[in-house]
Amino acid sequence: MDTSTARRNILARIRAAQGRAPETAAGELEAVESYVASHPRGPRPPLPDDLVACFLERAQQMASTVDTVETLADVPAATYRYLHEQGLPVQAIAWQTLQDMQWAEAGITVEFRKPVDSDKVGLTGCYCAVAETGTLVLMSGAETYASAGLLPETHIAIVPASRIVGYHEDVFDLVRTERGGELPRATNFVSGPSRTADIEQSLVLGAHGPYRVHAIVVRGV
Structure with missing residues (x-):
């Protein structure tokens, strides 16, 4: 069963609720790819040298x-x-x-x-x-x-x-x-x-x- 249409509709409703266009813009994809490629790290506890x-x-x-x-x-x-x-x-x-x-x-x-x-x-x-x-x-x-x-x-x-x-x-x-x-x-x-x-x-x-x-x-x- 192909659920791709239903998935697109669900995501479009979520984006509309956020005040965004129904389809993902090229700039958004570039921002996501840049974020993933940078491998950002959250806060981490300090560790000893040993x-x-x-x-x-x-x-x-x-x-x-x-x-x-x-x-x-x-x-x-x-x-x-x-x-x-x-x-x-x-x-x-x-x-x-x-x-x-x-x-x-x-x-x-x-x-x-x-x-x-x-x-x-x-x-x-x-x-x-x-x-x-x-x-x-x-x-x-x-x-x-x-x-x-x-x-x-x-x-x-x-x-x-x-x-x-x-x-x-x-x-x-x-x-x-x-x-x-x-x-x-x-x-x-x-x-x-x-x-x-x-x-x-x-x-x-x-x-x-x-x-x-x-x-x-x-x-x-």
Whole structure:
């Protein structure tokens, strides 16, 4: 069913109520395009100079757990330590981009594939992270499947310190600079474990995604 005529009529009535011409003038379109192209930003809260410390603090406030290591080589051992302390299985699925890391030497069995229902732990990297809200930004791709951070009960994300930005707006600045403004099929902003309070206003974790989110920040990259 074609609704374009009805839509034009509705918009024309709205414009008439505003005392404007029924059709959009060329000058109006140019003004809108200019506004969008300028990427204006509203007021933002001040952040400390140390974005890594800020991210760690805000992530914990969002019920994530955090750890820091110096190099990527330290990540497998830190992952094993976390799994062991939490009483979790030392088996995981992971993004294919993590194949070069020494998981077996650290005592973890890792398969580089998309998860199935029985997988309990998912390992991912991240596109970047946001200090303001303790948020992980994950972008899907052939080797970075979105399900790795959504289906398993425990999501462990590797966060390079150099990829921690201040604000959400900075994420889209990176996308414009590095990806020409093109987003993948799925872009997920993850701020702590999945949660809901729909049932009797009681907070329940893991309702629509991971029950645990653990971020390992790598200071040396």
